[in-house]
Amino acid sequence: MPPPSRTAAPWPAAWRSRVDVAAETDWRRLLExxxxxxxxxCTPGDRHAEIAVAALRAGKHVLCEKLLANSVAEAEAMVAAAETARARGRLATVGFHYRRTPAVxxxxxxxxxxxxxxxxxxxxxxxxxxxxxxExxxxxxxxxxxAGSGALGDLGAHLVDLAQYLAGERLAGVSAVTGTFVRERPRPTGGRGTVTVDDAALFTGRFPSGVLVSFEAGRVAAGRKNALRIEFNGAHGSLAFDLEGLNELAFHDRTEPADAVGFRRILVTEPGHPYLEAWWPPGHGLGYEHAFVHQARDLVHAIAAGAEPAPFFADGLxxxxxxxxxEDSAAKDCTYTSVPCS
Known part of the structure; x- marks a missing residue:
């Protein structure tokens, strides 16, 4: 859709003249x-459970951005509502969009x-x-x-989901430390208020198979704007993904001859790579926003097919x-803490 001219009506009015656009200021009216x-x-986390449960009961399909909720109890209620809605043909999914990055x-x-x-x-x-x-x-x-938590939920949730999704296992237990370095900050409306979440979280974990996992999430790492990196080491090689090079995947195959072995770059832009059949010619990279496009595409296709869209609310739980x-481990001086099974 071409943009309106400088003398045309404001953007919203121009949109309404070309597409069917409406707005509600109360989400309850939307559900009606x-x-x-x-x-x-897409609200702050403290509204997720209330809106999701009501939307599912109203017969709507639901995409809930991560985190699923602000507590385990809220997430359990959302899963129960999703299971009931599934019997009526209504689907629910949680927005861990990094899964849809082609390199991932x-x-x-x-x-x-x-x-x-x-x-x-x-x-x-x-x-x-x-x-x-x-300041x-x-x-x-x-x-x-x-928010429920700080860097742990905002960033660490993505890491947990990616580690489990790519490895095909769920964490059995963790040992953790968290920290808040700036205890008070200025309120947008004046005065100062207390920070009640973590600035950074570091934790280790173990999969049931014995695989060891380490995590670091922080929002006070000077110079790091949106630096997500995850690496997998196996008996025959390694794979590494860096969001700052989101069209690339680093691959090391240790079964190759020693005089030629090393990490090599896979440029993930070929039609045979995930999601790339619908985009540009090879070598033309995608951006951050395309993972959200893929998420919407997968959800719409799942609804049309009546298939459960992943990640499920149960994955978010x-x-x-x-x-x-x-958080329990960090509160107990890094004590190893088991993760309850579903």
Whole structure:
């Protein structure tokens, strides 16, 4: 759709003249509308459970952005509502969109196909720096009652999901430390308020198979804007993904001759790579936003086919249980803490 001219009506009016656009200021009224079939929940975490359960009961399909909820109890209620709605043909999924990055999807395929052999070790980190400045404002993401947790839930949840999704296992237990370095910040409305979530979290974990996993999540890593990296080490090789090179995958095959062995770059832009059949010619990279396009595409196709869209609400609940175990461990001086099974 071409943009309106500088003298044309404002953007919303121009859109309304070309497409069917409407707005509601109360989400409850949205659920009453017969022309709304799918609800995408993008609110702070403290509203997720209430809206998701109501939307499913109202007969809507639901995409809930991660984190699924602010507590295990809320997430359990959401899973129960999703299971009931599934019997009526209504579907629910949680938005761990990094799964839909082509290089990540290719890594999963390669691991499943045995390209790096028996998995031994996983290391994952997700670092940002938007809270380095002690005068950065006290937004909702820094309030436990709204966000649930800090870097742990905001960034660490992605790492937990990716590690489990690519490895094909769920964490059995964790040992953790967390820290808050700036205890008070200016309120947007004036004065100062208390930060009630973590700035950083470090934890180790173990899969039931014995694979060791390490995680680091932080929002005070100066110079790191959106630095997500995850690496898998196996008996026959390694795979590494770095979000700052999101069209690439690093692959090491240790079965090759020693005089030629080393990491090599796979440029994930070929039509045979996941999701790439619908995009540009080889060598033309995709961007951050395309993972959300793939998420929407997969969800719409699942609804049309009546198939359960992954990741399920149950996957979101399991991540919630891992994060709860991390917080319990950190509160008990790094005590190894088991993650409850579903």
């Amino acid at each position: 509308r017969d022309d709304v079939h799918l609800v995408d929940i 999807a290719l890594a999963r395929r390669m691991i499943r196909n045995g390209r790096i052999g028996t998995l031994r070790h996983v290391r994952a980190s997700y670092l940002q720096d938007w809270l380095v400045d002690p 950065a404002p006290l937004t909702w993401r820094l309030r436990r009652e709204q 399991q991540v919630q249980r891992v994060l709860a175990a991390v």
